Amino acid sequence: MSEFSPGQRWISDGEAELGLGTILNCDFRTVTVLFGASQETRTYSVRQPPLTRVAFGNGDRIQSAEGWQMTIDDSKEVDGLIVYIGEDDQGRVRELPEARLADSMQFDQARDRLLTGQVDRNDWFDLRFRTLHHHHRIEQNPALGLAGPKIDLIPHQLYIADEVAGRHAPRVLLADEVGLGKTIEAGLILHRLLLTGRAERALILVPDSLTHQWLVELLRRFALEVTLLDEHQSQAHGDANPFDSGQLILASQRWLFANPHRQAQAEACDWDLLIVDEAHHLDWTPQVSGPGYACVERLAASVPGILLLTATPEQMGMASHFARLRLLDPDRYQSLERFKAEEQGYVRVAEAIDALERLPATGQGGAADRDSVGAVIDDPDSEALLDTLSNPESSEAQREAVRTQLREQLLDRHGTGRVMFRNSRRHVGGFPERHLHIAPLELPSSYRRVLRRLARDEDYLDELLIETGLDHPDAVLYLDAMYRALPEDPLNSEPWWQFDPRVTWLLERLTEAGHDKVLVIAHDRETAIGLAEGLRVLGGVHAPVFHEGLSLVERDRAAAAFADLEDGSQVMVCSEIGSEGRNFQFCRHLVMFDLPLHPDQLEQRIGRLDRIGQQHAIELHVPVFADSPGAKLLRWYDEGMDAFSAPHGIGNELYDAFGDALADALIDGEGLDEIISETRALFDTRLEERDAGRNRLLELNACRHERADAVANAIREFDDDPALPRYLDQALDIFGVDSQDLGEALLHLQAGPQMLDGLPGLVKGEEGFTATLSRARALARDDVQRLSWEHPLLREMMGRILTGTMGNTALALLRHPAIPAGRLMTELVFRTHCPAPKRLHLDRFLPATAVRVLLDESGANLSGKVSFGGLSKNLQKVKKAVARDLIKSRHDQLRELLSAGEAEAERELPSIVEAAQHRMRKTLDNELARLQALSRHNPAVRDDELQALRDERAALDAAIEGTRLRLDAVRVIVTVDHEDA
Template sequence: MSDFSPGQRWISDGEAELGLGTVLNCDARSVTILFSESQETRTYNTRQAPLTRVAFGAGDRITAADGWQMTVDASRERQGLIIYQGTDANGEPCELPETKLADAMRFDQARDRVLTGQVDRNDWFDLRFRTLHHYQRTEKHPALGFAGPRIDLIPHQLYIADEVARRHAPRVLLADEVGLGKTIEAGLILHRLLLTGRAERALILVPDSLTHQWLVELLRRFALDVTLLDESQSSALEEGMGEGNPFDSGQLILASQDWLFANPARQRQALAARFDLLIVDEAHHLDWSEEASGPGYQCVESLAADIDALLLLTATPEQMGVASHFARLRLLDPERYHDLERFREEERHYAEVAAAIDALDSVAESDDAKARVEVVIDDHESRALLAVLANPEAGAEQQDSARARLREALLDRHGTGRVMFRNSRRHVGGFPERRLHTATLALPSAYRRVLRRLARDEDYLDELLIETGLDHPDVLIYPDAMYRALESDPLNAEDWWHIDPRVSWLLERLSDDGEDGFAGEKVLVIAHHRETAEGLAEALRVLGGYHAPVFHEDLSLLERDRAAAAFADEEDGCQVLVCSEIGSEGRNFQFCRHLVMFDMPQHPDQLEQRIGRLDRIGQRHAIELHVPLFEDSPGARLMRWYDEGMDAFSAPHGVGSELFETFGDTLADALLDDEALDDIIGDTRAMFTAKLAERDAGRNRLLELNACRPERAERIIEAVRELDDDRALPRYVDRALDIFGVDSKDLGSGLMHLKPGPQMLDGLPGLAKGEDGFTATYRRDLALARDDVQQLSWEHPLLREMMGRIVDGTMGNTALALLGHAAIPGGRLMAELVFRTHCPAPGHLHLNRFLPPTAVRVLLDESGANLTDKISFTGLGKNLQKVNKALARDLIKNHHDKLRGLLTQGESEAERELPTIVEAAETRMREQLGGELARLRALAEHNPAVRDAELDALAAERAALSEAIEATRLRLDAVRVIITVDAEG
């Protein structure tokens, strides 16, 4: 006689996603089920139907077809159908026949699934429990967001990223010198904010020439997929979306500044897209004055007013002087930086603070040192610390602690250190030597003829400027440009590169394998003008047979990338890359050590940017700087000013902009006059020396001290290394890859190759079916040495995806196993229950740093005895035997009532653990945020860079976190039913 009756509710064991089914009709041989929610009908053989009857028990909450809910107290059966009895949401008694259950009811919770006989594999259950454990551990780890990126562990970069990313809506200027890793710092901050939930959407604006470099860096180093927007892409998206906003097409949008700044309509769309974070590279290009501002500045100002978090990047924050620097700070906090003159006055005060910090080491021995500190402190706590430091009877350990705390207070409370981070090479250290090589060449007659006439005729310069259309002093510094501009002169019939001895000098060096030659080595050549670069590349091809790609501003992005890639290729790449001045911004060529400056740039910052393409972190060789000069020429005189006036070729000094602002005009007039040049060089050198002393004593000194605090940086590095060396990671990865169907092959030397297996689950990052997969390693050094090798970490997208599917889904949340043990009689029931903390809170609160999803395991036998502390998860798992699903469903049916009782008792057992978990999380939160809030409030009394909005947000965050933690509840996450069997069986 059939167990099926029309109207009964069943679910498919093999297709649980079909939802709740209803028996339409049945006979002795078949049964037809309608799954209304998925609009599917199935017919099964009654003897082998993979179906489970849905029957709810006391305590279960069920939903009626018309939406109301009831809590089941009891049930009765009539004519083969179940009628549930219980109470509705108002506590009123009610009944609900199973025929009127909601078709949309899902059985994805562990309790529902196990009671309806839906069980997964035991290894899935095992992986789920371990995933919860590792997820809890890594989510609150201090290195979260920093362990995954493929970067060297460089202290100042990690310190800045940690300091900025922990703030609410950070707004800072990243102003490290060229080559110190501002892009990496911005990427680390972005990565951390995304992983912690503090940001979900970011807009990244960079110069057009750097868009693809940023795209590649974010993908290769940080595994971040970015949508690159330009006009054609935006138009295509609008066409596909039908009047949609192209800035809504991705979470991370990368766009060219040139494009967006020139397009007000696109700017309005960017504003409407509601980003959490704005990143602007090369921010010194944003024009501003007290009278007016350029379109780029206006665009960023508008976006920055609407977007909470802002990162501005520039290696030359004062390239256009103090006003230009003030303009950047004004974008970060217009209320704090609203008066330029007041800002100038504050700058003058920083020397006293820097002197006080330097004096801390000698306070105990010198009254003068103590006086220098007393001048800049005005609070009780700092005076108490100074008293300890000056007390000769205080112990060394006590004095060291007081000195460290007072130093931190002085750095925190003075200057722009909270909004600006600037590291210099001399502060960071470890950079290669720079070696200058000059070659003096004879002027060709075509160049010499013009210069001689200029020397004889003062009015000829004005005529030349009109005739050539060049600016002063370009017409003097770049003779090849002047030659090209005078093409109507019958004496200028040949291409300039045929008559310019710098070309033959370069050709000789390229083939010379001697001490001064470049044979077999990469050479980067930079010239000021695009036309010079193009002509030089042509000359190298025609006269020397060299293929030299050209990199200049008129190339498309793809063409620039091809040129850079051809130069970077070690085996088949070209020896020479020729760049116009644009090649000295953004692109990094630290694999090369020879830089040829075919001519001199006019601005010291441009000179430093040129050298900075090679002189970067990661450069392992001395930088060889080669400069061909024409004897007694304006270019040679400009070279003298750089070398003798400011020592510009030995190291970056950061004062070139101020020197150029002071002497630029008179220098231009002295490029034909050696005597006047000598005077300018002398004056420049004097100002250079004074500025260095002022910098060492003033704001820059404070910024350097504040931009990396070594002890804290080292703690971050240790935390990252702890995750790098985590022995649990490879074990977990092996289990997860096996379960998700990914094939792994050991290649030796710390490398493995991952590729899709025949049964791989869909949608795993980097493992599209039909493709070859990727090579990976757990070692950071191997991943850094090879671009084709990915570093596996807890933050790798593949790991995040697998863990996310488990934590957020149903995979492994039920299982059934047999336990054979000599000390346990057969036929008994045990339930292994895993509960998980549930605390819904907005992502921006980053609750997981204090209370990530936390597993509570409860192991009960059928008598209700709690065996959790006696039998470990691992110990139990070693003795379990798997069961096929058909037998598992039968066993659950046979123990249905006992299992319900254990589930109910397990909740009570787990609830006893909850207060301890909540109290520990609340304590961690209050210690961290309470201490930070107290520190910021104290800072706000001395340093106006601490915004009221930041204080208010932190206080609100603490209150919201406290409320969320207090509301934490436990919910059943996974159930494993265990049936004991005789040890022999």
């Protein structure tokens, strides 16, 4: 007779997601099952169908088709169907035939899946337990959120990210000098806030020219996919709010600031973080606000966290600096005049910190230093510290400890030091020297004719601009572009690169450079393309071209061909976009085929090579035509502002002051010496102001090196974690990802035919991506992803395991000479369950914690005697059909062991909760005490920040107190004889 009867409830072993099935009919060949919840019907052969009979036991909770629930006390069988007997939620005794069970019942919990015969592979169970273990470690690591991004470990960037991302609703100004990585700092802060749950939605507003750079930077360095929103994309959403189309929205400031309707839509959304790049361009005066400033001001009023990225304060003046601070805290920064007076007072604090370094000194000098420090402290504890420092009998160790403590106190009390972070190159250090090599060349006749006519005929410039369609002064600066744009003429019949001496000069430089890489940047895309053609035709040199007309993939290929140190191209030619957002740090020779008109763009070009960590001096090569507009511009850069020696951060101000006059002087040279002289005078004045005490104080406060070193060391531990490659190999294999070792620490990952869908960056039928575990290797290649515990691929795989059923049941065989065959053991993994809002980041104190209980069939706890790893390596797999039969035959015994295991695990819970509460209270109580003390001296500590910390502590305390254990996974182990194994 068939074991199937209409009305019985079964589940599909291969399609458990279909829910509870009902037998419709059965004959001697097939059985038909209706899965009501999914409205699917399946027909199976009666010979070994992939089905498991559902039979609940005493104590199980079940649900009826009408929605009421009951707890089973007993059951009986009537005509081949089970009838369950128990109490409902009102305490009434009821009967529920299995045919009336709810179709939607799922068997997600390990207990239900095991007892209904649903078992997974043993390696899945192993991966689940190891995932719990690694998740527990990772979430408590102080480097979480900072270790995954593809960045160099630069102290000031790590310090700022760690400090800011740890605050409630951070509102800060990132004002580092050019080239020190404000974008990276903002990306690190955003990345950590997202990973820790303190932020879920962010709006990023950047200048139109930088949208691509930000898009690429966030994706490549931080593996953050953002939605780039413009008018075309917005219109595609119809009447819906386009700002709701993604969690991370990137938009052009020019587009948004010019569109009141889109501004209203942006303001209607709930954002956790607002990031504004180049914030110093937001116009504001005490009398009136520009449209961009007004838009950001309205957003800032409702968005809790704000990051403003801006030029250094002295670049745009005190009023502009005050305007940025108003956006962060309008209550604190109400009066410009009061702010100016307050800022002057910080010179005394800076002088006091300098005096600290000299104490204890004797005589009149020592007394003056002590008075300088004493003038800016006003509490007994600080005075006692000062007495210790001044006491000549104090030990050196005591004095150093006191000096550090006093310095930290004074820096904390600096007014804008808490809301503003400013680092300079001289303070950070680690930058290479720059060497300028100027190559004067003779003007070719095709260019000389036009320049001579311009010098003779004042009206010819207007004619030239009309003829070429170029702008002034581009028409006279970029002579090859002018040549190409002039109407066809018999004298202009050959390509410009055939007669331009810069091309042959460059070929000579390439020969001299030997095997060194050479990056060439030209202003215009057509110039870059023509130059590459000239190098090929005239010198047989292959040069990949990098310009804005290429797709992202094509740019990657060009950059990769240049970056390859063994077989790559010696030279790469870029248009101006080549100086945006790319790291060519492996190269030390930069050829500026022409010069950009704006100082910031010049510095941006040099900044592609001149970066922290560059191992060689930067060799800057500038070919220039004698007495040409380019030669005059070179003089203004070199003599007026030392632009080639180091970045100074004041080029924009100098260009605003002298740019128009300079453009006129480029043609005839009239007034050029005076312009250079005045530029130099303003330049020297601004440098002197930059070195004032206020700025030195900001620099000291922008990086606390002891803390930065601690963060860097924690990241290195993450990087060197030996468990990561082992875990990655196992996870990729189980999830069906093909991994090919390419050598040189590189892997190519591609979706395998059996890959589980939805893994980031991997789609069946597509080529996948190249990755590495090495930070150094990833930094050298833009097209290589860096795999870490924080990479989206690993987080997705771990997340699926932790939130799903994968591997939460298993059955294995164990052969052991000391254990008779037929014995049963259960390996139970319980997990802490503590519901709490994601924003609390509870995991830093109590991440999901595994409690492992290993019981023999008598209920004896063997957990302390047999380790997980030691047991796992001796287990053998078993076929699913055999596993289901074994479980079916031991149902009652398994239920008893599950209950016994729960009691054993509960004994561990109090100590887990107590340890978590201790960690939380120690951390938050110390931070709250520090901020309360600081708030008495520094008004930049907001009342809402203090209250938020109190509320967070109370919420965490309640959440941790409510922690419970739940069964996460269970493995049944059956001993066998040697012959059976």
